[in-house]
Amino acid sequence: MAVATEKRTYTVDEFWELCHQTDKRLELAGGELRELAPANDEHGYITMQVAVVVSQFVKRHRLGYTFAAETGFVLSEEPATVRAPDFAYVSRDRAPERWSRHFARFVPDLVAEVISPTDTYGDVAQKVQDWLGAGVRVVWVVDPVARTVAVHRAGTAVRVYGEEDTLSGGDVLPGFECKVSEIFAR
């Protein structure tokens, strides 16, 4: 969940400094601060389910690297946008040679966002747009209530997969398959 806070705008560097002076979890969208509330238990659980199943596949096939929630990615410098997806995967081709110990300035191949109860249609639509606009190849929007995964792949229209469907990695994670029901199973 994101709550708009004060109105002044920040650059990526100012935001980096701010993040180190506060314990708050923040995002920067179009230069403006957004505060992220801690996730509910179901949200955290489902995020982990996605992270585990994708990470296992990525490690096994030595495809690249996966990132836990809270990792900040710089999507644009002007206006400054730094978003923290629930989960991200970057292929070895796109990954930097060494970690910067700063916000990531590379673009993930895949991003997963798990919808929170307070997320509006517009919150989610804007996130999806920001990721795709930055060059992310596929965005998964996981909905714990509807038990669906909406897949936005660059260059194609949205597809929504339900519990009876199987999610595939397409050309981003070739050979990856996961039943949607598995993500929500406990």
Place this chain on the structure above:
Amino acid sequence: MAVSSQAKPYTVDDLWHLSHATGQRYELVRGELVEMAPTSPEHGYIELNLAATLRSFVREHALGKVVSGEVGFVLDARETPTVRAADVAFIATQRLPGGELPKQFAQFAPDLVVEVVSPADSYSEMMRKVQDWLQAGVRLVWVVDPSAKTVAVHREGTTVRIYGEEDTLSGDDVLPGFECKVADIFS
């Protein structure tokens, strides 16, 4: 806004009769009835704003018909009966059987559909709707968000794109020459 009701599989005919017997409005989504709550004045205002702009363009160029107000389109009559309701739709003359507007649910897909987001609409629900429209043959879907004052443009074979208040919406090849400032939709 949609309120899910019972899970019994309904047919397109059931929906037609039920809607007329009860006066309630429903969509039929894969055999399941989904009740539709009345919308807010803001929703209705924006819907009419865009419908009026579209209608004047479509009339001027004699391209077809613009309809508004949760018009039912049968997207699947058999396997998984689905009737979706459009806030606003444009139907090109070629798609109208005999050039006439049907007096029952339309048995074809329109060319353009506009969906105005209600506060209670979930993202996934809206994306399901967009997918249903596109797979049924709708060429262009505009999802209008009154809160963010944006319009998301969905087409088969392209990445979704969001237009903000400073942008201009175009009719592409569906309504060639049509242009509308996003800000005007909300003004």
